[in-house]
Each structure stands twice: as structure tokens, then as C-alpha cells.
Amino acid sequence: MSDDCDILGPLGFAIQILLGVFSFFILIYKRIVEKPKRQWKVWGLDTSKQGCSQIFAHFLNVALAIHLSGESDECVWYLATLLLDTTIGVLFSYVILKLVELTLEHFQMAVKQQSFRIIVQETIF
Structure with missing residues (x-):
């Protein structure tokens, strides 16, 4: 029996499903408090947007971990890609957001975040 972690093995799948369910219930709890x-509709739209992004990132990290691992431990590579995603990836997203905000301000198209949310809610619902 190998000591290497197998992301797509039975234990790996069980842990991934358990973490997914745990994450979902944390979002439900956050909504309650x-x-x-x-509104539940607004919460659902916000959560589904975040969920789709996280599912895509998860599958990309799994694929990268399997591809990069070769003969080494897949879980170590998954952790490495996850850490890169949650540090450098978040920094990269922040920089892009700031560039978009600066561009909008330059062209006098900036919208305040609060008023944008209210406009969207009134338009959709």
C-alpha cells in the first residue's frame, strides 16, 4: 500500500464531498446571521457566483495537481496550487479590480458599490 495521497481515490472523494457540504452549510449559517x-434570491445569486468560481478553481487545482505530481504526492501539489490560488491569485484579482476601478474613474463611469447593488436589486427583482 502506497503512502501517497490519491486525490481521485475513495478517501480523496469523500474528503472533497465532506468539505463541499461543510462549506455550503457555512454559507447557509452566514446567511442566517x-x-x-x-433576500434569498440575492443571496442565492451571490452564492452561486462564488460557488461556480470555487468549483472551477477546485477542478483546475485537481487537474494541475495530477499533472504536476508525476510520481510524487498529488495532495502536496494540490495544496501548493491552492496556496498559490489563495495568495497570488487573490492579489492578482485585487490588482485587476483596482485597474478596472481606475479606468472607470478615468472615463467618469464609476458607480458607488452600495448604489450599484441597490440599482441591480431593484432592476432584477
């Missing part, structure tokens, strides 16, 4: 409460 948040103030001010968003």
Missing part, C-alpha cells in the same frame, strides 16, 4: 439580511 448576517445583518442586514439579503
Whole structure:
């Protein structure tokens, strides 16, 4: 029996499913205790957007871990790609967001975040 971690093995799948369910219930709990409460529709749209992004990132990290691992431990490579995603990836996203904000301000197209959320909610619902 190998001591290497297998991401796509039975234990790997079980852990991934358990973490996914745990994450979902944390989002439900956060929705219940948040103030001010968003409508369930708005919460659902926000959560589904984040969920789709996280699922895509997860599958990309799994694929990279399998591809990069070769004969080494897949879980170590998954952890490495996850850490890169949550550090450098977040920094990269922040820089892009700031560049977009600066571009919008330059062309006088900036919209305040609060008023944008209200406009979107009133338009959609």
C-alpha cells in the first residue's frame, strides 16, 4: 500500500464531498446571521457566483495537481496550487479590480458599490 495521497481515490472523494457540504452549510449559517439580511434570491445569486468560481478553481487545482505530481504526492501539489490560488491569485484579482476601478474613474463611469447593488436589486427583482 502506497503512502501517497490519491486525490481521485475513495478517501480523496469523500474528503472533497465532506468539505463541499461543510462549506455550503457555512454559507447557509452566514446567511442566517448576517445583518442586514439579503433576500434569498440575492443571496442565492451571490452564492452561486462564488460557488461556480470555487468549483472551477477546485477542478483546475485537481487537474494541475495530477499533472504536476508525476510520481510524487498529488495532495502536496494540490495544496501548493491552492496556496498559490489563495495568495497570488487573490492579489492578482485585487490588482485587476483596482485597474478596472481606475479606468472607470478615468472615463467618469464609476458607480458607488452600495448604489450599484441597490440599482441591480431593484432592476432584477
